[in-house]
Amino acid sequence: MAEIRLQELAHAYAPGAPHALKPLDMTWRDGGTYALLGPSGCGKSTMLNIISGLLHPSEGRVLFDGQDVTRLGAGQRNIAQVFQVPVIYRSMTVGQNLAFPLVCRGGPTPRIRQRVEAIAERLGLTPLLKRPANALTADQKQLVSLGRGLVREDVAAILLDEPLTVIDPQMKFELRRILKEINAEFRVTMVLVTHDQTEAMTFAEEVIVMNHGEVVQAGRPRDLFERPATTHVGHFIGSPAMNFLPALAVAGRAVVPGTGLSLPLPDGLPTDGLVLGFRPEHARLSGASGTMQGRVARLWFEGLDEIVALSHPAGEVRLRAPAGLGLAPGDTAAFTLRDTALRLYRNGRLVA
């Protein structure tokens, strides 16, 4: 188990090619849970493969517990990696698959059996231990892949590259819980790559949001939700996404015309490219008068809540409201906003 430090790390796949991973510095605490979150092609797998040693970075260093491992191959790093597509040894039983990493390292047989049984129990694989791995469903095969990553007690970290994609939705929730339990019990550093915000936000203590090869924000799930560092993060995290409305500078404040939405402008801030943003969850419908009034454009259900899309000359905003308020498209509605809910962005970046 190890602290992982990325120092001035960057990667281009060919000399002179644009960076697939732009320069970054980051430290992941020993025993922590982390998620790399972002759309397809943003550089998540590139970063993970550099950490596992499958890929050598074109710039910078990777340190495990202070030791430079940048030029070491995957086999020398003591990392367990689980991929999107299950990797199993088809000619072996489930038990033999789970035992394989330990057998390769030559541990005592009783200890191996004990560890295999413990991990199988955690993953619900006990009844399948003697089955040929070949005969399993895709879900079960991925559980075996995960189990092979978890069975070793000496790994520096477990890297999970979209491992839940092939897993049945019911099972996903259960597996995230199991992974967290294993992390709490064995304090093994875990890094999950995903493009699914719910998966990232419910699994990790710290989420690293990436876009176009760049880390745009790294922080606790609550901080990403409350204070997105960019409008991209505000769009990408949360459902519905954060609301953003263009603002003008008026008498030292950023103001959305025709609404009560405004914030003081920080001293010296240029006044172009201003946008005010707030979360749908922080607005409360308030009858016909409030911070902003608009016309109900659309309504739809999300779980027990109703999402109300309000149209206004400044733009459309979405609010989350308890179902059964009796609103209909075309109605006039208004909302008030929680005091601390408003954020100011300039050219897409948080300024206040």
Ligand SMILES: Nc1ncnc2c1ncn2[C@@H]1O[C@H](COP(=O)(O)OP(=O)(O)OP(=O)(O)O)[C@@H](O)[C@H]1O
């Ligand atoms: N072997 C490669 N050679 C050249 N370019 C590559 C290679 N692998 C990835 N890339 C490019 O690097 C960028 C980042 O890709 P990467 O696979 O790391 O993104 P990702 O976020 O993991 O995407 P996905 O979720 O689709 O796997 C993309 O523009 C991709 O086309």
